[in-house]
Amino acid sequence: MQSDSERLELRRCMKDAVVRQDAAAVVDYGRQLLASSGKPANVMFCASTFAALTESLNSQLGARSLKTYVVRSVTVEPLIPYLTTEAVLSNIILDLQVGGYGSYVDELLNSASALAVFHPDLVLIILDQEEIAGRLPELCADGIGAEVGQEIDECVARMAQLLHSYRLGNSARILLQGLVVPDCTSLGDVGDANLANSLPNSIQRLNQHLAALCATISDCVFFDVDRLAARHGRVNWCDARMYLASRLPVSAQFFREYSRGLVRSFSTLFRASRKVLCTDLDNTLWGGILGEDGPEGIATGSAFPGNCYLEYQKYLKQLSARGILLAIVSKNNEADVREAFSLRSADLALSLDSFVALKISWNEKADSIRELAQELSLGLDSFVFVDDNPVECAAIRQQLPEVVVVEAPVLEPWKLVEVLSQQPFFDAAVVTDDDVNRVKEYKAQVQRAELAGSVNSRDEFLASLGIVCTFQSALLAPLARAVQLLAKTNQFNLTTRRRSAAEVEEFASAEGGQAVVVRVRDRFGDAGVVGLALARNLGDACVIDSLLLSCRVIGRGIETALLAYLGDQALRTGATRLVGEFIASKKNTPCANFYSEHGFTEMISSQETISDSLFYELDLTASKLMTPKWISVEGN
Amino acid sequence: MSNEQIPASLRELLADIFEMAPEQITPELNMAVVENWDSFRHLQVILAIEGEYGVQFDPQRIPDLSSVALLLEELQKKGAAL
Incomplete structure (x- = not known):
């Protein structure tokens, strides 16, 4: 829990940084303030501080300004400070305009509507179940739901018409929010689970159809709000008191999580995902230190704590399957590492072949990463670096600020996968065959570059x-x-x-x-x-x-x-x-x-x-x- | 009621929401005089105060809590630790 003096100190630091017009420091202190407590006062303070700093965020941090229009059928106004704050933490400045409650159809269809006239970069479509699928609760209630399938199709067709029509005349990126699966209905938990056309099952199907619809529209992403609700608890996700009194779709206690998820979701429309993950070995890819514990002594495999590292390896392997390039950046003897991968292959989810490059030496890791960026012809802003050593992490942060650094939790190795998956840098709403084949092609490129360095004549x-x-x-x-x-x-x-x-x-x-x-x-x-x-x-x-x-x-x-x-x-x-x-x-x-x-x-x-x-x-x-x-x- | 009776935390919270200086937050301040204190901003104020002090207001009372003094009085009634 954050002490009052700590909070006041961070606020003071932020104010000082504003006076200096040091945007990076303001954002950094803001992040710390919010990390220690996301209480409303801290968010309001950050929102108003960031709002006064727009120009510096633009010029110093290259923050991207997005004219954003909210098409909605629910109350979103109290969320605005949370949205703008979370956006700034992702280096985005939201210039928000909110549409009327009942006017979303007109806004999307009419070429002279407030939405069209605003010429946004981004449109957020936030509609509740009553608007998207108002008849479903009634049609599902009898437990048979004879008309449910047809109704879902019609709901999707209506939404398709709105989106296609808007897309025809506008190039704004679109985020369509899905529906929250209701936590309980008159059918009860057993009925909801077992009856194919119960409301929860039907809403889930509808969400899948809406996501598929978004995939057919250019620059459009589906925001699965139900995933967030499930993660944080559907029981408390919506505060019935505030929903019924003010049509507030999300309980105020989850404003931050909601905003973070929404920002993460639309960010994929504006920036490419990172392409390379550089991992350290000792106490990151496996437990222990190879040079001290030997190949038989390092922790990896099915028994605890080795399985924590095995989970991380499996996660990397999955990233690689969709085209994220893996590389080892480790201070070790290469021969020792090769021996470990060969002796412990049964306990490892990855082989040396899984990596496009091995930077195993006693060189500075920043140099190794720079070298790798050159060999792969990729910018440093495509790189993610994972290491347990705070000193190595700090060195990379300082020398290669474009690289995202993830510090492996050395005392809680079971958390590493979670820490990684919470980060948005590998997010992609679309994966192509080219992405999947990228690993092979880059691997070949690195090998050619290495070979070119090792032979004499052309x-x-x-x-x-x-x-x-x-x-x-x-x-x-x-x-x-x-x-x-x-x-x-x-x-x-x-x-x-x-x-x-x-x-x-x-x-x-x-x-x-x-x-x-x-x-x-x-x-x-x-x-x-x-x-x-x-x-x-x-x-x-x-x-x-x-x-x-x-x-x-x-x-x-x-x-x-x-x-x-x-x-x-x-x-x-x-x-x-x-x-x-x-x-x-x-x-x-x-x-x-x-x-x-x-x-x-x-x-x-x-x-x-x-x-x-x-x-x-x-x-x-x-x-x-x-x-x-x-x-x-x-x-x- | 004097200005000093408004706890610093509430004063700052309201100042951030209304985009005013903390000194300007007085007990008399109300929806009629603060330009951007509209019904949406009011909902924002209510939710922020609820979250900050761990209380819940009765939705039927919410529209009536239209001044700083009334908000503070309701908070005290709820037994919030100010």
């Missing part, structure tokens, strides 16, 4: 990669990928012609035409379709219309292999010359000398034309284009 390095190129007709590979490459590639793109799918098909099917894609894999991974060329024969010449390569694979000779393939195909279709074209753009200088580097000569006539094109030619009967010796070629 050729030796490239040879050690074991690159395999597969050439295919663009029609056999996913055509969408070819078009995507045409649309997106800028650096290594000789003509930057944004050809459409239909045009690619034309090249592929024309007599003497070519539409070729190249897939690339090496010993570390499959990069997929990364290059494309379009060409067609005109007389004795095969003219290259487009040739491009994803920048991820430039510099490995793949461009040469692609050109050699085109040359072979040209000869096969009766052409004797290969003609290349280059159109300079702002971004394609890396390939400006591509044709001359491959023995082409510039065609004199090209300078006389008015277009920006430069043409180059190569006599295929006199010189042969060679695929680099470190590349093996597959396909025809």
Whole structure:
């Protein structure tokens, strides 16, 4: 419990920091004040202090201002200081406007409504059950609920219409709050649990449908308020006295939890989640100290306290499954660590393969993390660092302020998973296949970077990669990928012609035409379709219309292999010359000398034309284009 | 009732809610004179006081507690530790 003097001291510090206009200190003291007690007076004090500091929060901390409109059917006004306070703790400034009680339909549908005129960045839709599904309690009451399914569908369809209609004319991000599952009904606990169409079961289904609806609308997130109610106790979540007297949907004792959950939920619409978790080993990934206790002495496995660490390992493994990259950052002897992972593999949920990188050395951890950020080509603001040692944690906080630091509770290892899961930094409302595959691709990238550092010459390095190129007709590979490459590639793109799918098909099917894609894999991974060329024969010449390569694979000779393939195909279709074209753009200088580097000569006539094109030619009967010796070629 | 009879904690709480200086919080202050003390702000005041002092007001009495003096009197009736 917070003593009065402590509270007064923190308030004084905050006021002093306001006078100094030191926004970071104000927020930090505010956080401490609220952490020790979230009593209303502290929240009101923070809210009014933060409100006077908006400009400094913007300029010093880069806090994001969000014009936010609340579409509601319930009383939200008393929540406002809590919402604005929690938002500031997440580096967001809410500029709130609240709509009328009964006007949500008009607000969402009418293009001249108060909502539309406000032009918000964010819309919070907070409706209660009476508005979203007013008939459900009645339809569920008989325990059979013959019409319940249909009613749920209609409720969802109504909401879909409102959201779609609003989305059509507006780009604001949307948060739709779900419903709280009622704690008790006239069917009683047994009936509520066993009858499929009891009100609690029906509301749960409705929530699932609403969440699915939100997933179909761009920049829209579903806020599962029932999850919070369940976590903190549905019995007390709503104060019936205040709900019935003032339509207040949440009991005042949970204003902070509610606001925190709401802010966490919409934050995912405005910032990318972090991508890398760096974990310490001793007393974090396992119990004890490897260097002192030895591989058999460290605590991990099914028995307590080893199972606390096993839970943490499993949690990391789950993060990895959806694309969060794991790395070890530990001061240890690498050989000892390898031995421990091998001897204790049965007691560990992770193997060394689970990590994209191992930074095991006696170097400063800040240096290791910086190095890792470079190898992964990721910003430090993508990193989370977990360590039990307060000194290491403080060092990272100080040297790499962009990195989020999580201090592992060394005396209560069973709490680590909970501490991690309460943090919003890995939150994502959407997970794509690309996210899931990211782990493999980044792992390959780190391994290539490490290998590049360990071999002497470039050729030796490239040879050690074991690159395999597969050439295919663009029609056999996913055509969408070819078009995507045409649309997106800028650096290594000789003509930057944004050809459409239909045009690619034309090249592929024309007599003497070519539409070729190249897939690339090496010993570390499959990069997929990364290059494309379009060409067609005109007389004795095969003219290259487009040739491009994803920048991820430039510099490995793949461009040469692609050109050699085109040359072979040209000869096969009766052409004797290969003609290349280059159109300079702002971004394609890396390939400006591509044709001359491959023995082409510039065609004199090209300078006389008015277009920006430069043409180059190569006599295929006199010189042969060679695929680099470190590349093996597959396909025809 | 004099200003000194308003406990410092209540004075500060109300000052933060009404966006006023603590010295301006007097017993006579009421909904009619404080510009931003509307019905929503009133609900905020009631909830904050309930949470701060661990009391619950009767919803039917809430609209009547429309001045600092009346709020304080009701708090004392509830036996709040001020």
